[in-house]
Amino acid sequence: MDFFETVFKRYTHKTKFLADSVPLADLELIAKAGLAAPTGNNTQCVKLVILRDKKSVEELCEISPTEGLKTAPAAIAVFTDMAASKGIKNFEMEDYAAAAENMLLAAVALGYVSAWLDSPYFDDDKRLAAEELLNAPEWYKLWVVLPIGLPDGEGTRRSKIPFEELVSYGKIGDM
Amino acid sequence: MDFFETVFKRYTHKTKFLADSVPLADLELIAKAGLAAPTGNNTQCVKLVILRDKKSVEELCEISPTEGLKTAPAAIAVFTDMAASKGIKNFEMEDYAAAAENMLLAAVALGYVSAWLDSPYFDDDKRLAAEELLNAPEWYKLWVVLPIGLPDGEGTRRSKIPFEELVSYGKIGDM
Numbered sequence: 001m002d003f004f005e006t007v008f009k010r011y012t013h014k015t016k017f018l019a020d021s022v023p024l025a026d027l028e029l030i031a032k033a034g035l036a037a038p039t040g041n042n043t044q045c046v047k048l049v050i051l052r053d054k055k056s057v058e059e060l061c062e063i064s065p066t067e068g069l070k071t072a073p074a075a076i077a078v079f080t081d082m083a084a085s086k087g088i089k090n091f092e093m094e095d096y097a098a099a100a101e102n103m104l105l106a107a108v109a110l111g112y113v114s115a116w117l118d119s120p121y122f123d124d125d126k127r128l129a130a131e132e133l134l135n136a137p138e139w140y141k142l143w144v145v146l147p148i149g150l151p152d153g154e155g156t157r158r159s160k161i162p163f164e165e166l167v168s169y170g171k172i173g174d175m
Numbered sequence: 176m177d178f179f180e181t182v183f184k185r186y187t188h189k190t191k192f193l194a195d196s197v198p199l200a201d202l203e204l205i206a207k208a209g210l211a212a213p214t215g216n217n218t219q220c221v222k223l224v225i226l227r228d229k230k231s232v233e234e235l236c237e238i239s240p241t242e243g244l245k246t247a248p249a250a251i252a253v254f255t256d257m258a259a260s261k262g263i264k265n266f267e268m269e270d271y272a273a274a275a276e277n278m279l280l281a282a283v284a285l286g287y288v289s290a291w292l293d294s295p296y297f298d299d300d301k302r303l304a305a306e307e308l309l310n311a312p313e314w315y316k317l318w319v320v321l322p323i324g325l326p327d328g329e330g331t332r333r334s335k336i337p338f339e340e341l342v343s344y345g346k347i348g349d350m
Contacts, residue, residue, distance in 0.1 A: 003181045003284035007208045007277055031342050033182045035335070037276055038291050042333045048342045056345050079347075089297075097272035101212055102182055105280075109178035116213050122264075135346040158217045160210070167206050167223045170231050171310040172254075 001109040010104055011157045013113035014068045017149035022074040024052055026110050030148065031076060033106035037098035040091025045084035046099045049077040049134050060145065063129045064120030072147030076103060077130075083139045096143045103146055113151045118144040176284040185279055186332045188288035189243045192324035197249040199227055201285050205323065206251060208281035212273035215266025220259035221274045224252040224309050235320065238304045239295030247322030251278060252305075258314045271318045278321055288326045293319040 001009075027050050039045060051057050054073050061069040069075065078100050080092035100116060107114040121127040121142055131142050168174050176184075202225050214220060226232045229248050236244040244250065253275050255267035275291060282289040296302040296317055306317050343349050 001178050003176050003178045003280060004204070004208065006178045007211050007281065010211065010213075012213055028338075028342075029179070032338060033179065035338065035341055036182050036185065038185075038187055038279070040293075044336045044341065046341065047347070049347060050342060050344050052344060093268040094272040094293075097269040098276040101273040101276045102280075104213070105178060105277075106182065116215075118215075118269075135348060137347070140347065161219045163203075163207060163210065166210055166219065166221065167203075167225060169225050169227060172222070172224060172312070172315065173310060 006105050006109045010108045011155065012115045013151055013155045014115055015155045016152035017071045017073060017147065018152045019054070019073060020150050021053065022112065022148055027052055027074055027076065027148065029110065030103050030106040034076070034099040034103040037102045039095040041085070041088045043085045043088060045080045045082070045092055046095055047079040047081050047140060049079070051075040051077065057147070060130060060133060063133065064123070064126045066117060066120050068115050068117050069145065069147050071152070073149040075145050075147045077134060077142060077145045079136060079140045079142050081140055092141070100144050100146060107146070107148050111150070112148050113155070114146045114148050116144055117147060120145070181280050181284045185283045186330065187290045188326055188330045189290055190330045191327035192246045192248060192322065193327045194229070194248060195325050196228065197287065197323055202227060202249055202251065202323065204285065205278050205281040209251070209253070209274040209278040212277045214270040216260070216263045218260045218263060220255045220257070220267055221270055222254040222256050222315060224254070226250040226252065232322070235305060235308060238308065239298070239301045241292060241295050243290050243292050244320065244322050246327065248324040250320050250322045252309060252317060253319045253321065254311060254315045254317050256315055267316070275319050275321060282321070282323050286325070287323050288330070289321045289323050291319055292322060295320070
C-alpha cells in the first residue's frame with residue numbers, strides 16, 4: 001500500500017476483531033517494520049514478542065481484560081531492554097513509541113487494524129504479571145501490546161483538530 | 176512510495192543536504208502525516224512549526240549548530256502543548272515520537288531525507304532559546320527538529336542487530 005494511503009487510513013481499533021488468524025510471515029514483516037525505526041544512540045533497545053495465536057493473546061488478556069485484546073487473533077508485545085543502553089542516555093519511551101507507530105502503520109499496509117494498547121499496563125502489578133507471563137527478565141519493560149487482525153466492522157475514528165490550529169509557519173502562531 | 180519500501184529506505188541523515196528548496200506543499204503533506212499519528216487520550220498535543228526556507232533554519236541552527244541542520248533547506252520543529260492534556264494523563268513523549276516517526280517516513284516517501292535531531296535541545300538553555308526564537312508560549316516544549324531536504328550524498332546507515340536477536344515468539348527467548 002502507498003505510504004500516504006497507509007498513514008491516513010490508520011485509526012485506533014478498539015473494538016472486535018474477526019477470528020481469522022494472521023499468517024506468521026505478516027507478523028514478522030510488521031515486526032521488521034517496527035525494528036526499522038530509529039533508536040536513540042542506535043542502542044536498539046526495543047524487543048518484541050510475537051503472539052501468533054488466539055490462545056497466547058487470551059492468556060495475556062486475562063491479566064488485564066480489555067475489549068481491544070479479547071478477540072484479537074494475534075498481537076505484538078513491545079518491550080525495551082534497559083540493559084541495552086549501557087549507561088548511554090536512555091530514550092526508551094521515544095524508541096518504543098517510534099517502533100510501535102511503524103508497526104501500527106505496517107499492520108494497516110497489510111490490510112489489518114491495530115491499536116496502541118498501553119493502558120492495561122499502567123498498573124505496575126498488572127505490568128509485572130504480564131512481564132512474568134511472557135518470561136521477561138527484570139531489566140525488560142513492557143510498554144504496549146498491539147493487537148493485530150481483521151476488524152469485525154470498522155471502529156470509530158476520533159475527531160481531529162483542524163490542521164491550521166496545529167501548524168505554524170516560521171514562528172508559533174504565524175500562518 | 177510503497178509503505179514497506181519507505182520504512183526500510185529510511186535512515187538518519189546526519190550529513191549535508193543539497194541547497195534545493197522543498198516545496199511548501201511537500202512540507203505540509205509531511206506535517207499532515209505527522210499529525211495523523213495517534214496521541215494518548217486523543218489530546219492532540221503535538222504542535223508543529225514549518226521552517227520553509229534556509230534562512231529560518233539557519234537562525235535556529237545558530238543556537239546550537241549541528242552538521243545535520245547547517246545545510247538543510249527546510250525543517251519541521253516538533254513541540255508538545257502541555258496545556259492540551261488538561262489534567263488527563265500526559266503522553267507527550269510517546270505522542271511527539273510517533274508524530275516525528277511518521278514525518279521521517281513521509282519525508283522519505285517524497286524522496287527526501289531527514290533525521291531525528293533532539294540532542295541540540297537536551298541543554299535546557301539552548302532549548303529555551305530555540306523556543307523563544309520560535310515564539311513558543313511557556314507551556315510548549317520543543318522536543319526535536321527534523322531537517323528535510325535532498326541529500327548531498329547518501330549518509331551512513333548504522334549497523335542493525337539481527338532480527339532473530341530482537342524478536343521472540345510467545346515468550347521472551349522462544350524462537
